[in-house]
Amino acid sequence: MLLEVNEVTRTFGGVNALDGISLAVEKGGVHGLIGPNGAGKTTLINVLSGIIAPSSGRVFFDGSPVHAMPAHRLAARGVARTFQNVRLFPAMTCLENVIAGQHLVAPRPFLPILFCLPSARREEAGYGQEAMACLRRVGLADRVHVPAKALSYGERRRLEIARALASRPRLLLLDEPVAGMRQKGVRQVGSLIQSLAAEGMTILLIEHNMSFVMGLCSTITVLNFGRTLITGSPDEVSRCPEVIEAYLGVSEHHA
Amino acid sequence: MALLAQQLVNGLFIGSVYGLFAVGYTLVFGVLDILNLAHAAVFTLGGLIALWLVGTGGLSIWTAFPAAVLCCGVLGLILDRIAFAPLRQRTDSNFSGLISSIAMAIIFESAALGLFGARTVRFPAHTVTVHIWRWAGIFITSLQVEIVGIAILLMVALTQFLNRARAGKAIRAVAENDRTARLLGIHVDGIIAFTFFISSALGGAAGILFGLYFNSLSPDMGHSIELKGLAVIILGGMGSIPGAILGGLAFGLSEVLTVAITGTSNLRDAVAFTVLFTVLILRPSGLLGRKKMREA
Amino acid sequence: MAALNQFFAIYGSLVNFIGINALLALSLYLTLSAGQLSLGNAAFAGIGGYTAGILTMKCGVPFLVSVAAGSLLAGVVGLVLGLPVLRLRGVFLAIATLAFGEVVRIVVLNLDITGGAQGLVGIPNITTTWGIYLALAVSGYAIARLRYSRVGWCFESIREDETAAETMGINTTYYKTLAFTLGAVLAGFTGALYAHLNYIITPGEFGFSVALDLLIYNIVGGIRVWYGPVLGAALLTALPEILRGTGLTAGPIRMAINGLILLLVILFLPNGLASLFERGGRGKPTAFGAAVSEEA
Numbered sequence: 001m002l003l004e005v006n007e008v009t010r011t012f013g014g015v016n017a018l019d020g021i022s023l024a025v026e027k028g029g030v031h032g033l034i035g036p037n038g039a040g041k042t043t044l045i046n047v048l049s050g051i052i053a054p055s056s057g058r059v060f061f062d063g064s065p066v067h068a069m070p071a072h073r074l075a076a077r078g079v080a081r082t083f084q085n086v087r088l089f090p091a092m093t094c095l096e097n098v099i100a101g102q103h104l105v106a107p108r109p110f111l112p113i114l115f116c117l118p119s120a121r122r123e124e125a126g127y128g129q130e131a132m133a134c135l136r137r138v139g140l141a142d143r144v145h146v147p148a149k150a151l152s153y154g155e156r157r158r159l160e161i162a163r164a165l166a167s168r169p170r171l172l173l174l175d176e177p178v179a180g181m182r183q184k185g186v187r188q189v190g191s192l193i194q195s196l197a198a199e200g201m202t203i204l205l206i207e208h209n210m211s212f213v214m215g216l217c218s219t220i221t222v223l224n225f226g227r228t229l230i231t232g233s234p235d236e237v238s239r240c241p242e243v244i245e246a247y248l249g250v251s252e253h254h255a
Numbered sequence: 256m257a258l259l260a261q262q263l264v265n266g267l268f269i270g271s272v273y274g275l276f277a278v279g280y281t282l283v284f285g286v287l288d289i290l291n292l293a294h295a296a297v298f299t300l301g302g303l304i305a306l307w308l309v310g311t312g313g314l315s316i317w318t319a320f321p322a323a324v325l326c327c328g329v330l331g332l333i334l335d336r337i338a339f340a341p342l343r344q345r346t347d348s349n350f351s352g353l354i355s356s357i358a359m360a361i362i363f364e365s366a367a368l369g370l371f372g373a374r375t376v377r378f379p380a381h382t383v384t385v386h387i388w389r390w391a392g393i394f395i396t397s398l399q400v401e402i403v404g405i406a407i408l409l410m411v412a413l414t415q416f417l418n419r420a421r422a423g424k425a426i427r428a429v430a431e432n433d434r435t436a437r438l439l440g441i442h443v444d445g446i447i448a449f450t451f452f453i454s455s456a457l458g459g460a461a462g463i464l465f466g467l468y469f470n471s472l473s474p475d476m477g478h479s480i481e482l483k484g485l486a487v488i489i490l491g492g493m494g495s496i497p498g499a500i501l502g503g504l505a506f507g508l509s510e511v512l513t514v515a516i517t518g519t520s521n522l523r524d525a526v527a528f529t530v531l532f533t534v535l536i537l538r539p540s541g542l543l544g545r546k547k548m549r550e551a
Numbered sequence: 552m553a554a555l556n557q558f559f560a561i562y563g564s565l566v567n568f569i570g571i572n573a574l575l576a577l578s579l580y581l582t583l584s585a586g587q588l589s590l591g592n593a594a595f596a597g598i599g600g601y602t603a604g605i606l607t608m609k610c611g612v613p614f615l616v617s618v619a620a621g622s623l624l625a626g627v628v629g630l631v632l633g634l635p636v637l638r639l640r641g642v643f644l645a646i647a648t649l650a651f652g653e654v655v656r657i658v659v660l661n662l663d664i665t666g667g668a669q670g671l672v673g674i675p676n677i678t679t680t681w682g683i684y685l686a687l688a689v690s691g692y693a694i695a696r697l698r699y700s701r702v703g704w705c706f707e708s709i710r711e712d713e714t715a716a717e718t719m720g721i722n723t724t725y726y727k728t729l730a731f732t733l734g735a736v737l738a739g740f741t742g743a744l745y746a747h748l749n750y751i752i753t754p755g756e757f758g759f760s761v762a763l764d765l766l767i768y769n770i771v772g773g774i775r776v777w778y779g780p781v782l783g784a785a786l787l788t789a790l791p792e793i794l795r796g797t798g799l800t801a802g803p804i805r806m807a808i809n810g811l812i813l814l815l816v817i818l819f820l821p822n823g824l825a826s827l828f829e830r831g832g833r834g835k836p837t838a839f840g841a842a843v844s845e846e847a
């Protein structure tokens with residue numbers, strides 16, 4: 001198990017956004033996280049990426065406890081994420097956004113750069129190529145020098161994934177990666193995720209697009225009111241009556 | 256004992272003027288999340304305009320006061336139109352608004368300098384008739400009473416307006432969430448302009464009262480109150496009107512008491528700023544404020 | 552050569568001031584480049600200046616050692632101040648640093664060792680124009696190169712979106728404190744240089760209006776690139792001289808023009824004058840000017 005969540009609770013001013021969540025994510029798979037709006041999905045991702053701490057409960061990443069770690073330490077362990085409302089660096093170009101994402105893997109020491117040493121040049125060229133590779137991976141190779149604020153919505157979501165990939169993460173947390181995208185973009189991201197998983201990357205993704213989730217994920221966890229309803233294969237989840245009730249509010253018998 | 260009581264009276268008095276000034280400051284911050292650093296310049300212009308109306312225009316102070324206050328309100332509208340409204344769409348609008356308010360402050364101060372000269376000026380001798388009363392060993396002048404009375408009247412009027420009047424409630428709505436306010440049919444840009452009108456009018460009123468009391472006006476008289484006004488709204492809580500009023504009174508009292516205790520006015524401001532600094536570090540939302548002060 | 556000497560005879564002082572202001576503007580730029588709006592750099596310059604001045608003048612310490620000591624002390628104070636203060640967002644950070652600056656100024660004003668209001672008089676005149684500009688060239692170059700190091704990328708990321716930067720592994724507290732402290736060191740260094748320029752320094756030279764000036768240099772020049780603040784400082788310091796040439800010598804008019812420039816820049820050229828020189832549209836190529844290959 002790459003990621004283990006144990007009875008995590010998170011309270012905001014008396015409201016339990018997360019109420020005793022437990023789940024486990026296997027290495028190298030695509031794990032889906034679905035549920036109605038307000039179920040606590042983004043809050044869970046925020047806890048998993050270290051932006052907020054759980055009120056109680058524990059999280060283990062690769063066996064080590066990480067629930068008390070701030071975001072930057074979690075990132076250093078190999079957890080990368082994208083955001084529901086896309087947090088890019090708007091003034092930077094696509095390439096620069098990805099380069100900024102290389103913080104953990106590219107030391108870029110000051111002194112060699114100060115003296116314009118050839119070693120610094122060579123290293124920078126290497127990092128540049130790596131950044132280009134990330135951009136190519138998400139299909140943004142033709143938008144290298146375009147400022148992020150000038151990108152289309154779908155391109156921005158893809159750029160965020162490229163930036164997340166730049167840190168060579170082991171776990172990728174995607175918060176609604178295809179929300180509001182058109183069919184072509186959805187397919188693009190879908191095959192991207194599949195190829196990443198094939199290479200051994202572990203992915204946990206939140207999405208509302210059911211066909212996307214069902215087609216891509218090997219395991220799905222369903223949340224509602226901050227609690228896990230069920231964790232299982234797409235088949236099991238789509239047939240579970242509580243899941244249907246959570247989404248439609250009406251149980252199958254009364255149809 | 257009488258000395259202490261006298262200090263308290265003085266402190267409350269200057270505190271009510273600080274409160275009146277701070278209320279305008281905090282009103283704009285509450286609505287726009289922007290610090291309007293031109294507020295002190297409007298304060299100065301208010302005093303100078305009133306002086307001009309009385310001195311050169313020959314008006315009585317009771318006419319000049321509302322006239323000058325009205326002019327300051329208009330200055331507020333100008334501020335909004337030129338310096339804030341055009342920047343509303345930008346993502347960094349708090350920061351760029353701050354900068355453009357600094358620019359307008361410089362422009363306003365240069366106008367004050369150009370129109371009224373650099374010298375310190377005084378209100379003509381019989382602008383206000385002053386009676387001095389003595390009560391339980393404390394001296395109070397009628398001027399002080401009038402000034403406190405007007406300041407409190409204005410602050411109470413504002414509070415009532417915000418709570419009861421339709422436009423006042425609209426202002427509070429926009430302060431809470433301007434997008435929702437727009438959806439509710441509130442004309443947000445108009446409300447914001449109106450807020451600037453009120454804020455600057457009050458700031459100008461504070462300037463006139465300040466000038467009347469110390470009977471000394473100059474184009475840079477805003478400088479002394481500028482930083483104090485900031486301290487007051489931080490203390491009272493950014494965006495909170497009652498906080499600004501209480502903060503103003505508390506600040507006035509602490510100022511006067513510091514001088515009384517240390518025997519010198521040198522460190523008075525240092526104490527004030529240290530208090531401000533401590534409040535920011537320990538409880539940035541101030542005494543009564545609600546806004547988020549730290550990073551997400 | 553004679554022409555150069557003549558130029559210096561007339562404009563030497565101005566040239567020195569441009570250099571000093573450019574260095575101070577750069578010190579603020581360092582902090583701004585990480586998204587932190589600090590108004591304390593004038594105070595840090597004061598700390599550096601007074602420390603170095605006192606050491607040279609009263610303790611006979613060699614110039615370079617005094618300057619180093621001044622810079623170091625300013626840096627230490629910056630570090631200690633930064634830890635609590637950098638948790639505050641935007642305008643609150645600005646106010647806290649402003650309050651800090653005022654406290655420093657008032658303390659300096661009231662101490663005997665600093666000469667009080669009269670200032671520190673009789674500091675040996677050691678700083679030369681070449682020294683200032685050498686420092687400026689080295690600082691400018693170092694800051695320009697810093698942009699392409701990991702530290703530089705961290706600063707930019709934090710400035711653009713602090714939360715996102717955290718999730719990329721950037722310890723934002725560390726880097727914000729680093730930016731703040733580096734700015735303090737450079738400001739202290741410049742203050743120390745300045746102290747040895749004209750035999751005397753006074754508390755007023757390190758106060759609120761100077762802090763505001765530094766911000767204005769940065770905004771007018773542009774904070775996207777290292778030469779922006781230098782440009783802003785040069786232009787605005789030389790402006791009075793330039794205006795004198797056109798016959799506009801009146802104080803209010805010069806002030807109004809300063810305000811107008813700031814207003815026009817923030818409204819129409821938000822990335823400052825330096826943005827007029829940047830390559831249009833395409834964004835910067837990577838570190839060494841070599842554009843990365845775009846082949847698929």
